[in-house]
Amino acid sequence: xxxxxxxxxxxxxxHLGVEEGKVVENASFIDDLGADSLDTVELVxxxxxxxxxxIPDDAAETIQTFGDAVKFxxxxx
Amino acid sequence: xxxLSGKCALITGASGGIGGAIARTLHAAGxxxxxxxxxxxxxxxxxxxxxxxxHVLPCDLGDPEAVNALPKQAIEAMGSLDILVxxxxxxxxxxxxxxxxxxxxxxxxxxxxxxxxxCRAVVRPxxxxxxxxxxxxxxxxxxxxxxxxxxxAAAKAGMVGMTKSVAAEVASRGITANAVAPGxxxxxxxxxxxxxxxxxxxxxxxxxxxxxxxxxxxxxxxxSSSEAGYVTGxxxxxxxxxxxx
Numbered sequence: 493x494x495x496x497x498x499x500x501x502x503x504x505x506x507h508l509g510v511e512e513g514k515v516v517e518n519a520s521f522i523d524d525l526g527a528d529s530l531d532t533v534e535l536v537x538x539x540x541x542x543x544x545x546x547i548p549d550d551a552a553e554t555i556q557t558f559g560d561a562v563k564f565x566x567x568x569x
Numbered sequence: 570x571x572x573l574s575g576k577c578a579l580i581t582g583a584s585g586g587i588g589g590a591i592a593r594t595l596h597a598a599g600x601x602x603x604x605x606x607x608x609x610x611x612x613x614x615x616x617x618x619x620x621x622x623x624h625v626l627p628c629d630l631g632d633p634e635a636v637n638a639l640p641k642q643a644i645e646a647m648g649s650l651d652i653l654v655x656x657x658x659x660x661x662x663x664x665x666x667x668x669x670x671x672x673x674x675x676x677x678x679x680x681x682x683x684x685x686x687x688c689r690a691v692v693r694p695x696x697x698x699x700x701x702x703x704x705x706x707x708x709x710x711x712x713x714x715x716x717x718x719x720x721x722a723a724a725k726a727g728m729v730g731m732t733k734s735v736a737a738e739v740a741s742r743g744i745t746a747n748a749v750a751p752g753x754x755x756x757x758x759x760x761x762x763x764x765x766x767x768x769x770x771x772x773x774x775x776x777x778x779x780x781x782x783x784x785x786x787x788x789x790x791x792x793s794s795s796e797a798g799y800v801t802g803x804x805x806x807x808x809x810x811x812x813x814x
Binding site: 530533534537 | 693696697738739741742
């Protein structure tokens with residue numbers, strides 16, 4: 493697994509308090525990992541800080557799963 | 570009780586009577602204060618009076634870019650932003666039939682839209698800190714209406730609805746959002762009234778007098794404190810019984 497995916501996974505595990513094994517490619521933050529809408533905003537804020545990137549609101553809305561996040565951040569950074 | 574040591578508060582309209590009293594009260598409780606307003610001279614006078622822990626942050630709330638930049642400037646000056654007091658307001662009173670679009674828009678822009686922009690900008694750092702206090706200064710006329718103030722009353726009522734919605738969204742992150750609704754408060758604005766006018770106003774107030782800016786500031790201090798952590802989405806009416814809501 494890439495370095496970016498590891499770092500994203502660490503943030504998700506810490507923020508949502510879920511087991512690492514559940515954070516898989518297609519895991520939806522809201523449907524599978526128990527996030528509420530505010531959690532998803534906070535996750536995006538945490539990604540921005542960790543990777544030093546800016547994620548605009550319209551892009552943030554497309555980040556629904558762990559895989560989406562890794563893909564977006566890989567392309568942005 | 571109500572100790573604000575280590576907290577940083579941004580107060581808009583700090584050059585006015587009520588805003589100045591809010592700044593003095595939060596400062597006396599230990600907070601670092603960011604004094605915002607359009608008139609720089611009175612802000613600097615107030616900062617000099619307060620001494621340390623006071624920063625002057627001029628801003629025209631009618632200018633969207635300046636409003637969006639203000640929270641960042643406040644954080645740069647003070648180190649953090651824990652308490653936001655949206656106190657600034659303007660009036661453009663006019664008989665409703667003659668109210669121009671411009672009178673309407675200007676009052677909505679400064680009193681409601683600027684408040685929204687500042688709230689939106691501060692929620693992010695407050696969410697990270699898992700602590701925040703937003704206090705929006707509404708008005709009795711937002712609840713009761715007032716002849717000649719359709720624009721002002723609409724803005725102040727809008728503020729209450731917005732405050733409740735924000736409160737619901739961020740409550741789980743340790744952030745509260747509340748409103749304070751002053752009645753008639755003795756300021757430079759009311760000093761200009763004649764004794765006759767003052768008497769007529771006082772006759773409508775069960776307490777039989779106007780309130781003081783310090784009495785508004787005390788309500789803001791309470792809602793800004795850690796002790797008020799379980800109070801959110803409410804409007805604290807400070808009006809001498811003029812409207813019991």
